[in-house]
Amino acid sequence: MPRDHPLRGIRFSTAMRLYARAPCSLQNTFRLSHEPTPQGQALNWWRQATAPNPSYLTLNKKGPIVHQPMKQLPERAISEEEAREILHDAEYCVVATVDEDGHPYATPLSYALDKDALLIHTGAAGGQKTEDWERDPRVCVTVAMDMEPVFVEENGEPGFFTTRFASVIATGTVRRVTEMAEVRRALALPCLKYAPEYKDEIGGAIDRELPVTAVWAIDLNHISGKAGRRVPNGKGAVSHR
Numbered sequence: 001m002p003r004d005h006p007l008r009g010i011r012f013s014t015a016m017r018l019y020a021r022a023p024c025s026l027q028n029t030f031r032l033s034h035e036p037t038p039q040g041q042a043l044n045w046w047r048q049a050t051a052p053n054p055s056y057l058t059l060n061k062k063g064p065i066v067h068q069p070m071k072q073l074p075e076r077a078i079s080e081e082e083a084r085e086i087l088h089d090a091e092y093c094v095v096a097t098v099d100e101d102g103h104p105y106a107t108p109l110s111y112a113l114d115k116d117a118l119l120i121h122t123g124a125a126g127g128q129k130t131e132d133w134e135r136d137p138r139v140c141v142t143v144a145m146d147m148e149p150v151f152v153e154e155n156g157e158p159g160f161f162t163t164r165f166a167s168v169i170a171t172g173t174v175r176r177v178t179e180m181a182e183v184r185r186a187l188a189l190p191c192l193k194y195a196p197e198y199k200d201e202i203g204g205a206i207d208r209e210l211p212v213t214a215v216w217a218i219d220l221n222h223i224s225g226k227a228g229r230r231v232p233n234g235k236g237a238v239s240h241r
Helices: 010-020 024-032 038-049 080-089 128-135 180-194 196-212
Strands: 093-098 104-109 112-114 117-123 138-152 160-177 213-228
Touching: 080 112, 080 138, 080 160, 080 213, 093 128, 104 128, 112 180, 117 160, 117 180, 128 213, 138 213, 160 180, 180 196, 180 213, 196 213
Parallel strands: none
Antiparallel strands: 093 104, 093 138, 112 117, 117 213, 138 160, 160 213
């Protein structure tokens, strides 16, 4: 496969992960036929994409998201409860998707966490990210906070530079919010998060912005997090700072 192939890397790894998860009997079947399964679709897609005249197919939008176990520094993994706290408190999130050609596209957005959903808003006219969401609602969300570069000296050993941090990766699906009570709530929560001192102005601001605003919810289906260089907080536990 040429290095400059436009589909190199991302979709190959996806196809191979799906293929590796299949039983050996199914793997043999995929080699011989076109099974209507996610694994079979992935391999058939890969064969066509790497053919002399590839047709740029995409995986079925209902296909599974494969969650890999944490491989680097697994001791830094945190509980889902801690991850939700970080997701609640972080200043902004980055929402990543792919366009119709498979190119990644990531956007930093303000948001508010409401139970198992992230509430976000965009301009009513839309743009690349909303077009991507409407075509394929699967997204990956990342947040990071408490970033602090430090020099660490431990047990008399030579010191080293590192970074304290807390971060979360979450996956989910995007849906347009249209019910008016839910729309107003989705717009009010970020206002309370970022500017609580102006809570008396929120209702009027929402009324003025509604005609030019679209509201979306990311329904989360998987959350994981890690924190680097956690230190004792003086109470027998650890802190992310």
